[in-house]
Structures are given as structure tokens and as C-alpha cells.
Amino acid sequence: MAPKIDSEVDVLIVGAGPAGLMLATWLSQLQISTRIIDKRSTKIMAGQADGFQCRTLEILDSFGIDRVWKESNHMLEVCFWNPDENGVIRRTARAPDTPKGLSRFTESVLHQGRMERFFLDHLKETGDRIRVERPVVPSLLQVEESEIKNQAAYPVTLKLQHLTDEEATPNQGNNIPNGLFRSNLTADDTDDLIRKSSGKEGTEETIRAKYLVGCDGAHSWTRKQLGFKMEGEHTEIIWGVLDVVPITDFPDIRVRCLVHSASAGSLMVIPREKRVVRLYIQLKEVGAGGGAVDRSKVTPEQILKAAQKIIAPYKLDYEQCDWFTAYQIAQRVSDGFEKYDRIYLAGDAVHTHSPKAGQGQNVSIQDSYNLGWKIGMVARGQASPEILKTYTTERQQIARDLIAFDQKFSKLFSGRPAKDVSDETGINLKEFQNVFHQGAVFAAGLSVDYGPNILVVKEDEGKDGSVRCRPELANKLKIGMRLPSHKIINQSDALAIELQKLLPSDGRFRLIVFPGDISKPEIYSRYEKLGAYLPSKDSVISLYTPQDSPKDSVIEVLTVHSAKRTEIELQSLPEAFHPLDKSKGWDYWKVYADDESYHEGHGQVYENFGIDRDEGCTVVVRPDGYVAATLAVDDTRSLEAYFGRFMIKL
Ligand code: FAD
Known part of the structure; x- marks a missing residue:
């Protein structure tokens, strides 16, 4: 029943x-x-x-x-500590924890x-x-x-x-x-x-x-x-974790540290909020002999003892322990x-x-x-x-990449440092450092590159009625990756703002039109043509936006031009780019310039995206901020072909 x-x-x-x-x-x-x-x-x-x-x-x-x-605590520096010729740990390198210029955040x-x-x-x-x-x-x-x-x-x-x-x-x-x-x-x-x-x-x-x-x-x-x-593996390596307020003379306790001792195992220092430090500590004694480990036998004192051995000759103790655990890598x-x-x-x-x-x-x-x-x-x-x-195709690959990265990183971090070049079972600490740095973009979540699918068009499909994708028009912008951020200037009020700030997660697709230098008539006329198309009854805006909803509620159109801001008047641009809503007035937050700001420099977004100021382009951005396609500024047919692949007409 x-x-x-x-x-x-x-x-x-x-x-x-x-x-x-x-x-x-x-x-x-x-x-x-x-x-x-x-x-x-x-x-x-x-x-x-x-x-x-x-x-x-x-x-x-x-x-x-x-x-x-x-x-949060912003972790700005990473230090590598390795054993010297006498087996005593020394700081061997310092680097920024997040590579410079990767994101607005670290x-x-x-x-x-x-x-x-x-x-x-x-x-x-x-x-x-x-x-x-x-x-x-x-x-x-x-x-x-x-x-x-x-x-x-x-x-x-x-x-x-x-x-x-x-x-x-x-x-x-x-x-x-x-x-x-x-x-x-x-x-x-x-x-x-x-x-x-x-x-x-x-x-x-x-x-x-x-x-x-x-x-x-x-x-x-x-x-x-x-x-x-x-599917995958369980390793035999056991790690302990302590969240403590440390009392120590170790000089780098407030920066991220990767410490390889000569023979007592490895330790990672993660400086946290409110004076807390997280320590990841390789546990040598627990679990020896193989087989599953009874984690309930691990105590914070035991983890601390292991940490003290790794970090010696520096002293380490605590009064306050907020949390601890032990785990086996799977x-x-x-x-x-x-x-x-x-x-x-x-x-x-x-x-x-x-x-x-x-x-x-x-x-x-x-x-x-x-x-x-x-x-x-x-x-x-x-x-x-x-x-x-596309959820499975996009995210399953990320999960596989993650496991591959983790296997490499964990193996090198858990390994004993090689004594010299002939020590084949030891790990090469230079290689560990390189893997760490190469993995930094991946670890920051910024190497995600979704492959071609119904939502992502990476090249000209070359058929009638298909999307004429033009990656060369923004040759430093990667289709399938998240749109990076640079400062741009609001046309109306001169405010410098991060491009990503214009892309709130509200479920809208966005067309970011980079028309180029619209103070030049031939460039402006291409932009004007797009402006005439957008409100027309067969445009992608009209086809997919409910009658009673604002025109920008499904697909929002933004402009970033490369003319001098002071040479352009917003009101002289086609209304589609700064629409009028009778109850709210003109929309002053849709047109921007790639220009010098009064106080915050020049974001150089055309330069950073590899966009030619004469040619321009239109970039289609998904609701999650990933670049879906790059088109010629006024290629309205490709816009229709792109949205026609998956949007439902009203
Ligand atoms: P979870 O955070 O596990 O959330 C799953 C939720 O589902 C839980 O709230 C659970 O109560 C609920 N749930 C489970 N089964 C059911 C059910 N049948 N019905 C209803 N509700 C259910 N990551 C790090 O990056 N650094 C660390 O140091 C770290 N330490 C960790 C220590 C431990 C003990 C654990 C368990 C995880 C740790 N992680 C760490 C991993 C990190 O916490 C997870 O990757 C992250 O929480 C995953 O988020 P999630 O939402 O997928 O799963």
C-alpha cells in the first residue's frame, strides 16, 4: 500500500x-x-x-x-622548517601563504x-x-x-x-x-x-x-x-589534531608552518582566531603494527608529547585545549x-x-x-x-583532482626527510616545497576549470545556429573558470568597485559587455546595435524574462567600456544599458569604465583579460560567477544560440 x-x-x-x-x-x-x-x-x-x-x-x-x-585569522605567511646537518630543525624558507594577485582574499x-x-x-x-x-x-x-x-x-x-x-x-x-x-x-x-x-x-x-x-x-x-x-584508500598514517592556546618559544607559532623533523615525524602549525593555534601532528607510536587504530585510546597528552619531540629543541605546552582529535588518512x-x-x-x-x-x-x-x-x-x-x-561532470572531476592533490601532498608531508641524495626512502624537502607552491592555486579553489558542456562553450562550434565562441577576444580570460576581479569605475559616481562585487549570487546570468573605447564612433555603433537588440521582442531578455518581472531579473546586462570616463555621458548611451524603472529611476549601477580612479588606481581590466580596446567582446557569466562563453560584442545570434540550449521560453 x-x-x-x-x-x-x-x-x-x-x-x-x-x-x-x-x-x-x-x-x-x-x-x-x-x-x-x-x-x-x-x-x-x-x-x-x-x-x-x-x-x-x-x-x-x-x-x-x-x-x-x-x-577569521588571515594567514599571510608560510614557513618551512627542516632538519639541518645536525638534525636540528631550522627555518629554511618563507613565502606568502596565498600567491600574490590570486584573489581579493587570502x-x-x-x-x-x-x-x-x-x-x-x-x-x-x-x-x-x-x-x-x-x-x-x-x-x-x-x-x-x-x-x-x-x-x-x-x-x-x-x-x-x-x-x-x-x-x-x-x-x-x-x-x-x-x-x-x-x-x-x-x-x-x-x-x-x-x-x-x-x-x-x-x-x-x-x-x-x-x-x-x-x-x-x-x-x-x-x-x-x-x-x-x-573508492580509494585508507593509509596507515595516524595524525593527531590539537586546538590549543600554545605556550612556546617556537618563533613562528603565529604563521603557518610545515615542520619536518629528522626522525620524530612532521607537524603543521595553523594560527587561528582568538589566540588559538591548530597543530596537526604525526603520531608515531599510535597504530604501530598496522591495522585499524582505536582512536579512543589517543589522548591530548599523547598528541602533545609527539609534538614536543618534533618541535624540539623548542618548548611547547598549553593550559587551554579547545578540541582534539586523531584520524587516519582516507x-x-x-x-x-x-x-x-x-x-x-x-x-x-x-x-x-x-x-x-x-x-x-x-x-x-x-x-x-x-x-x-x-x-x-x-x-x-x-x-x-x-x-x-553538469553537476556530476563538473564536480566529480574536482573530487578526483582533490584526491590526487591530497595523495601527493600527504605523502610528502608524512615522509621522513632524506638524509642525502642516496637516501631513496626519504623524501626530498625541495620537492615538498615545490608541490606546496604549485598546489597553492589549486588549494585556493582557483584552478577549477569546467569543461565544455551545455553551460560552457569553449570554442566556436562552427555550425549554423550554434554559439560562435571567440576566446581570442579575451585571450587572458579562461572560459570555464571563475571571473577574476579587478577594480572598475562607476560611470555615474566615479566609485571604484571590484568587478566581482557586481556579481552577487542571486540566480541571474550576466552579459558583461566590454565594448571597447566607445568614444570612437565605429566602436560605439557596434555597442548601439546591441543596445537596440536587447529590448526587442525576440531578444534573449524578452524571451526568458517573465512579463511582470524587472527586465534584468533573469539576465543582467553590465557594461565595462575602455573610454575615458569623463568623455562619456551615461544618458547618451542606449537605455538598455541603464534602464529606467518608473518607481526606482534610472539604473546608475550598470555602466562602468576601465579607467584611473581618484583614489584606488587603475584596475586595467582590459589588459588583465586580454581584451582589445577596438574589438571588445561580450562575456557570458553563469549565476555562480564562472565564464560561460566569450562572444563578439554584437553577436546577438550567438546569445540566442547559447541561451536556447537550456533556457525555457515563456
Ligand atoms: P559534514 O560537515 O560532515 O556534515 C554532515 C551533516 O549531516 C552533519 O551535520 C550530520 O549531523 C548530518 N547527518 C549525517 N548523517 C545524517 C542522517 N542520516 N540524517 C540526518 N543528518 C545527517 N576539514 C578540514 O578542512 N580541516 C580539519 O581539520 C578537519 N577536521 C575534521 C575532523 C572531524 C572529526 C571531521 C568529522 C571532519 C573534519 N574535517 C576537516 C572535514 C570537514 O569538517 C568536512 O570536509 C566538512 O565538514 C564537510 O562538510 P559536509 O557538509 O559535506 O559534511
Whole structure:
């Protein structure tokens, strides 16, 4: 007998860690009916992930979440410490932790619980439409396969069990505090985190959803229901983690350090917020003899002892320990990211690896950042479900790259330094340093390069009615990668602003028109032609924007010209580039100049993107800020061909 259905929802998210909360944030922004459940009574309070990479900070900023950047410790320098000829550790190199010019942000450190707090606050501040329901677990999953193609249907059925607090409290084993224990670092959470009783404890409900997304971590229940397996390896190397306020004479305790001792193992120093330092410490004694390690036997004292040996002759101790853990490196990727075109997995549910390169939380957030707007557009009936296939193709490759990077990095970091060139089992410390530097762009999340697909056009497809992509028109801008940021000047008020600030995550595609020097008549006439097309009844704007919605609500058009700002008058430009809304007046925030600002220099965006000032181009940018295509300024046919691939006409 078919179960009685209690309610329906467009998207159900299982798991309210970083991946689940990022997805909820997107879907809240796009006003998609969504529920998010978590089996724990509260968010995490301490420990777990702490590193925020540049791309994650850009993404958070695009939602207006700037508290991580404000509250975190900005990690600016990395030092390498290696044994000298007498086996005593010495600083052998210093470098910027984030390579210069990569992003507006640099790597920053703050504990995961704060991030989860910020997501929860943001959900509340932006409409309070989605609240995390705790403690709730799914207990049954069924899919009505005959309904999958029907976009109006709710083919995914889930039974949910509302737990009591007792049921939701995990057995911690022998006194190992982890992220579920309250931290004394954060003061402002407590009241908010006291779970308001839902009155549903001990009850069950059955709901139907259009989409289900499993963000339920490394032991994902959702993944198991789909029959996917994690493929990869478990290494025998055991690491301890201490979050402490250190008392030490080690001179570099407030910069990131990678310390290789001669024979006592390796250690990483991560300077954190509020005087805390995280230490990743290779544990030699624990787990010797192979086989699975009983982590409950590891104590903070034991981890400290290992750290003291590595960092000797410097002294290291602490009074305050906020959190500790021990882990064994497992590098694995799920053999599936999606099933039935309706159920998706994100974050640790599909990839696990060592935490030392600070990737876990970042890649998890970036997974659901990739997925959220796609589900949103399909659920709103704006785009074909075909775009959802790109989630797997785009993110599975990232997960594989991540594991390959982690394997290389972990092996070199866990290895014993070679004594000399003939020592083949030892690792070459120069090579380790090189891998670290080469991996910096990857680790920052800025080497992501999505391959060609329905949303990304990398070259001229050469057929009638296809997209005439012209990568050479912006030859330093990489199609498939996120649009980098440079300062530009607002035409109307001379304000210098970062280009990325014009790309908030609000679900809109953007056409950034770089017309060139529009003070020259022949260049202006090309731009004018585009300006005449945009409001026409068959333009991509008219075809895909609902009648009663603002003209820029689906595809926004921005201009960055390269004329002298003072030689251009906004009002003389076609209205399509600075539209009039009777209740709001003219839009003064759509036309910019690549010019010298009064106080903040010249962003040189044409130069940095490799755009010719006579030729110009139009860059199509996806709602997640990745470059989708580069076209000739007035190539309206290619615009139609591009959006015609996946957008649904009204
Ligand atoms: P998670 O953060 O694991 O979130 C999953 C959520 O789903 C949890 O809230 C969980 O309660 C919920 N859930 C699970 N199963 C169910 C279910 N059946 N029903 C309902 N809800 C469910 N990364 C680093 O970068 N640096 C570190 O030092 C670091 N240390 C870590 C230490 C530990 C002990 C752990 C567990 C992880 C650590 N990580 C670290 C990894 C990092 O925390 C993760 O990569 C990141 O949290 C992944 O985010 P996620 O949302 O995919 O999964």
C-alpha cells in the first residue's frame, strides 16, 4: 500500500553541515520551497574544519556573508622548517601563504562552527524561509521512476523520523571531545542553539520531494541508499589534531608552518582566531603494527608529547585545549554523485581526504554552490533539467583532482626527510616545497576549470545556429573558470568597485559587455546595435524574462567600456544599458569604465583579460560567477544560440 503523504517540498536536504547549509542558502535566495534536516541536536561547536580558501571567501562574499573574513585569522605567511646537518630543525624558507594577485582574499582560518552559525543567521535574515529541523533522520527512501521525467511530479518519497535528544546524542567513546561538544571559544551562540522543541519528537512523517540532496557527510545514509561506493584508500598514517592556546618559544607559532623533523615525524602549525593555534601532528607510536587504530585510546597528552619531540629543541605546552582529535588518512571518491536525475550527493558524502590542506569544508561548500542555482532554475521552470547533468561532470572531476592533490601532498608531508641524495626512502624537502607552491592555486579553489558542456562553450562550434565562441577576444580570460576581479569605475559616481562585487549570487546570468573605447564612433555603433537588440521582442531578455518581472531579473546586462570616463555621458548611451524603472529611476549601477580612479588606481581590466580596446567582446557569466562563453560584442545570434540550449521560453 502506498504510504500516506504528509507534505510535499521541492527540495529536501539531508545534513546541515557546510554543504547542506550552502545549498539551503542558495535555495533560500532563489525562494525555492526547501526543507533541511539534521540528525544532531545542534550545529558543531568546535574543531573540525578551519581553513577558508580564496574561492570560498569570494562565494560567501557574493551572498553578502562577510563575517568569516572579518572574524577569521588571515594567514599571510608560510614557513618551512627542516632538519639541518645536525638534525636540528631550522627555518629554511618563507613565502606568502596565498600567491600574490590570486584573489581579493587570502587564506583565512576560523572554526567550522562559526561558518555554520553565519549560514544559519543569513538564512534567518533573508526571509527565514528555511530552518534546520533537528534532530531528524530519514529512515526510508523510495523513488517513483515512472514520474522522473514529469517536472511537476514529486517522485522522491522519504520517511522522516523525529528523534529525541537522547537518541540524537552520539556515543563519544572514551572521553574524546569532538565537534559536538560545546566550545569555550564562542560566546554568542548559546541561546540560539538551544533547540526549541518541535513537539514532534518520537514521531514519523512521510514527505514527497522533487529533489533530494544528500549532504550527510562521510558516512552518508543517502549515498548508501543509492548503492554508491567510496573508492580509494585508507593509509596507515595516524595524525593527531590539537586546538590549543600554545605556550612556546617556537618563533613562528603565529604563521603557518610545515615542520619536518629528522626522525620524530612532521607537524603543521595553523594560527587561528582568538589566540588559538591548530597543530596537526604525526603520531608515531599510535597504530604501530598496522591495522585499524582505536582512536579512543589517543589522548591530548599523547598528541602533545609527539609534538614536543618534533618541535624540539623548542618548548611547547598549553593550559587551554579547545578540541582534539586523531584520524587516519582516507582518500576516497564516491563512484556516483547522482541518481534518477533527482537525487544528488555533495560534500564529504562524495569525497574524503586528509584535512591538512584545508580542503574539506571548501570543496563541500563549492559542490553545493555549483548545484544550488541549477536546481533552483529547474525547479522554477526557467531551465531544462539537462543543466543538472553538469553537476556530476563538473564536480566529480574536482573530487578526483582533490584526491590526487591530497595523495601527493600527504605523502610528502608524512615522509621522513632524506638524509642525502642516496637516501631513496626519504623524501626530498625541495620537492615538498615545490608541490606546496604549485598546489597553492589549486588549494585556493582557483584552478577549477569546467569543461565544455551545455553551460560552457569553449570554442566556436562552427555550425549554423550554434554559439560562435571567440576566446581570442579575451585571450587572458579562461572560459570555464571563475571571473577574476579587478577594480572598475562607476560611470555615474566615479566609485571604484571590484568587478566581482557586481556579481552577487542571486540566480541571474550576466552579459558583461566590454565594448571597447566607445568614444570612437565605429566602436560605439557596434555597442548601439546591441543596445537596440536587447529590448526587442525576440531578444534573449524578452524571451526568458517573465512579463511582470524587472527586465534584468533573469539576465543582467553590465557594461565595462575602455573610454575615458569623463568623455562619456551615461544618458547618451542606449537605455538598455541603464534602464529606467518608473518607481526606482534610472539604473546608475550598470555602466562602468576601465579607467584611473581618484583614489584606488587603475584596475586595467582590459589588459588583465586580454581584451582589445577596438574589438571588445561580450562575456557570458553563469549565476555562480564562472565564464560561460566569450562572444563578439554584437553577436546577438550567438546569445540566442547559447541561451536556447537550456533556457525555457515563456
Ligand atoms: P559534514 O560537515 O560532515 O556534515 C554532515 C551533516 O549531516 C552533519 O551535520 C550530520 O549531523 C548530518 N547527518 C549525517 N548523517 C545524517 C542522517 N542520516 N540524517 C540526518 N543528518 C545527517 N576539514 C578540514 O578542512 N580541516 C580539519 O581539520 C578537519 N577536521 C575534521 C575532523 C572531524 C572529526 C571531521 C568529522 C571532519 C573534519 N574535517 C576537516 C572535514 C570537514 O569538517 C568536512 O570536509 C566538512 O565538514 C564537510 O562538510 P559536509 O557538509 O559535506 O559534511
